[in-house]
Amino acid sequence: MQIWEWSGPITIVANIAAWFILHFSISYLFTVLPDRWFDGLRLTASSKELSFYDRVLHIKRWKNRLPDGAVWIGQDFRKQRIQRRDTAYLHIYQREAHRGEWCHYVSIMPVPLFFLWNMPAIAWGMVVYALAANVPCILSLRYNRARIVRILQRREEVIPAYSGKMRKDPSMD
Template sequence: MLLTYFIGWPLMQLAVAYLINFLDNKYFQPDNFILKSRKWESAFYRRVIKVPKWKHLLPDGAATYKSGFKKKRLGSSDSNYLNQFIIETGRAEIMHWLEILPFWVFALWSPGYVVWIMLGYALVVNVPCIITQRFNRPRLVKVSKSRV
């Protein structure tokens, strides 16, 4: 049973990460309802959650795939690159939201307390990544607009 948790989670997460790469960039525009930054977010993430102090500790999941777009560091100030970077922060955010959802699958064969543990794991692993994408995207949009 324990083996199904250790194999199940990574398989589900890799499947989501792989499949989301087939979705068109139009779904990851920074002005769509889900990805749009709210006025309060930047200050909240900087002052309360202190994202700049810990975001460097997060792994860059792009290394999982040969064609992955690396987001650990800004690689260029070219406008096409910046626009793609912005799209990829949206893709990464949606991917991490989707990677939380499979926790309920474990409810099919696990006791209730295990399902709560799985939800806890999903939140701990994905929420920091979601926050980091939401912190970085408006900054990238600002830089991109200044290049035009």
């Protein structure tokens, strides 16, 4: 329901400014939230899930083209690619990808505000923008988290809980 009616140029500036402020405010908020809020979730990753990302979404073709917003907000940890294979790094990546997912989910939520000053057709365009700007990032982060979970699961399977022998972990090569 449109409450304010502005001229075209003012509406365009309002939309751009609102998205800019919302994206950067939400992103900043998520960088200062405590790590412990994002540490607890441990996904399971089945071969079917990874196959869905690969065969249906063809995620490997496009995920590296997405921008890494960490650069824009001064965050040190980059999530565009898994850069190392050591367990400590993978746990940090998993936490930061979880943080990124939630940041993108929350970035979609303010879209109803755009119905306050836009005509319905434009406001629905803002819905499309919010989904187009965030859903691919969410999918990429979930895909990378699922890959990390698989690596960590394989390490746990290879290294026995207790036995006289230690087998070599092939994922550490």
